[in-house]
Amino acid sequence: MDLVVVGAAIISDGRLLSAQRAEPPHLAGGWELPGGKVDPGESDEDALVRECHEELGIKIRLDRRIGGDWRLSERSLLRVWTAVIVAGEPRALEHLALRWLGPDELYDVDWLPGDRPVIDILAETGIT
Numbered sequence: 186m187d188l189v190v191v192g193a194a195i196i197s198d199g200r201l202l203s204a205q206r207a208e209p210p211h212l213a214g215g216w217e218l219p220g221g222k223v224d225p226g227e228s229d230e231d232a233l234v235r236e237c238h239e240e241l242g243i244k245i246r247l248d249r250r251i252g253g254d255w256r257l258s259e260r261s262l263l264r265v266w267t268a269v270i271v272a273g274e275p276r277a278l279e280h281l282a283l284r285w286l287g288p289d290e291l292y293d294v295d296w297l298p299g300d301r302p303v304i305d306i307l308a309e310t311g312i313t
């Protein structure tokens with residue numbers, strides 16, 4: 186069965202939150218949507234809320250799904266939701282850095298390859 190990775194397109198004041206990976210070495214420095222692997226028995230949505238709390242120290246509320254299953258590798262796929270912050274201020278607890286990207290800045294960071302089609306959709310549909 187595929188490993189499911191969930192990612193949050195957190196939008197605030199018309200900007201998208203991007204996060205720079207710290208590990209593993211071959212992904213470190215690349216930028217991603219906050220999130221992570223869904224634990225066994227956990228729903229995708231619960232996993233995403235949990236990961237954003239662990240990684241950023243915030244509470245989020247999920248909004249809408251972006252596309253369907255985005256293939257990351259032979260054995261893993263990415264599912265993405267837009268989200269808003271309902272409590273807290275994001276901090277890079279597990280990332281190297283965080284950056285808020287305005288509509289004209291969506292491609293200013295070096296996104297992980299698996300995220301690029303998702304960013305394309307966000308760029309097309311707008312992030313407000």
Ligand SMILES: Nc1nc2c([nH]c(=O)n2[C@H]2C[C@H](O)[C@@H](COP(=O)(O)OP(=O)(O)OP(=O)(O)O)O2)c(=O)[nH]1
Pocket residue numbers: 190191192212217218219220221222223236257263297298299300
């Ligand atoms: N979180 C996240 N991971 C992504 C994205 N795009 C992408 O290719 N990935 C890959 C990187 C990793 O190989 C995998 C997610 O693993 P992770 O390390 O973030 O998950 P996790 O927090 O549950 O980690 P762990 O418990 O295994 O340490 O998916 C993305 O936008 N967000």
